[in-house]
Amino acid sequence: GAGVSQSPSNKVTEKGKDVELRCDPISGHTALYWYRQSLGQGLEFLIYFQGNSAPDKSGLPSDRFSAERTGGSVSTLTIQRTQQEDSAVYLCASSGGQGAQDTEAFFGQGTRLTVV
Amino acid sequence: GQSLEQPSEVTAVEGAIVQINCTYQTSGFYGLSWYQQHDGGAPTFLSYNALDGLEETGRFSSFLSRSDSYGYLLLQELQMKDSASYFCAVTGSARQLTFGSGTQLTVLP
Numbered sequence: 104g105a106g107v108s109q110s111p112s113n114k115v116t117e118k119g120k121d122v123e124l125r126c127d128p129i130s131g132h133t134a135l136y137w138y139r140q141s142l143g144q145g146l147e148f149l150i151y152f153q154g155n156s157a158p159d160k161s162g163l164p165s166d167r168f169s170a171e172r173t174g175g176s177v178s179t180l181t182i183q184r185t186q187q188e189d190s191a192v193y194l195c196a197s198s199g200g201q202g203a204q205d206t207e208a209f210f211g212q213g214t215r216l217t218v219v
Numbered sequence: 220g221q222s223l224e225q226p227s228e229v230t231a232v233e234g235a236i237v238q239i240n241c242t243y244q245t246s247g248f249y250g251l252s253w254y255q256q257h258d259g260g261a262p263t264f265l266s267y268n269a270l271d272g273l274e275e276t277g278r279f280s281s282f283l284s285r286s287d288s289y290g291y292l293l294l295q296e297l298q299m300k301d302s303a304s305y306f307c308a309v310t311g312s313a314r315q316l317t318f319g320s321g322t323q324l325t326v327l328p
Contacts, residue, residue: 136316145320146262146306151313159315161220194261196316206250206269208308208316210261 105129107211109195115217116185124180124214128197135178136196136208137170146194152178185218192216221245221309223319230325231297239292239305239322247312251283251290254306256321262306265292294324302326 108127116122128135137149148162152172163169167185172178182189192215196208223243231237241251250269254262268274268283268290280293294301304321311317 134314138318146318148315148317151315153314158313196262198316206252206267206310207264208252208254210263212261 107195107197107209109193109211109214111214112212113215113217115219118187118218119184121181121183122185122216124182124193124195124216126178126180126195126197126211128176128178128195129209130176132197132199132209133175134198134208135172136198137178137180138194138196139164139191140194140213141191149180149193182216185216187218190216190218221311221315221317223307223309223317225305225307225319225322227320228323228325230327232327233297233299235297236293236295237297237324239294239307239324241290241292241307241319243288243290243307243309243319245288245309245311245317248285248288249310249312249314251281252308252310252316253279253281253292254308254318256304256306258303265305297326299326299328 110125135152138146151159167183170180192213194213196210198208225241252267253265256262266281273282278295283290306318306321308318
């Protein structure tokens with residue numbers, strides 16, 4: 104596609120429910136990143152994919168968080184048993200991932216997650 | 220791992236020049252990037268430095284000193300629309316991209 108697409112754009116869920124957030128990166132981009140941003144805060148790194156593998160999962164806050172990427176394209180971030188502190192905007196970005204092409208990351212508009 | 224430090228807030232007047240500094244600690248380093256984020260929007264790429272020196276793109280310039288683990292973003296001829304958050308980011312040895320906590324720039328008339 105023309106840009107990074109994330110869905111849903113907004114999600115309200117009850118505490119304890121599971122949620123899935125989806126990211127469609129720019130076609131051909133090998134690197135994919137997930138970040139979390141609370142209101143007025145910085146970008147908290149969650150996980151990074153190169154192709155389908157995740158060289159760096161160090162940012163996942165707990166074992167309730169998991170992510171996968173299939174076919175070197177679409178990625179899903181799953182949060183199990185959501186808690187109120189999970190409320191934030193979840194941002195996905197992609198980049199070329201090879202040589203000079205990976206110097207610029209393109210971000211989606213994010214999924215605003217609210218846990219009530 | 221990576222850690223980055225940048226000021227939390229900067230205020231300047233329209234037409235002025237402002238410099239936003241970024242220092243980093245990283246176990247591996249490929250380059251330093253800068254991103255701009257307006258309220259409610261997604262971050263957008265501004266610049267990337269892999270080598271020491273100054274990169275200029277219009278009113279914005281970015282500088283890197285690898286030996287000092289330091290860089291800055293220089294914004295000239297400030298405009299009201301430049302009011303936004305600015306993030307520095309390090310590309311690490313595994314090509315992961317780690318962001319600083321951001322600098323909120325307010326441009327006053």
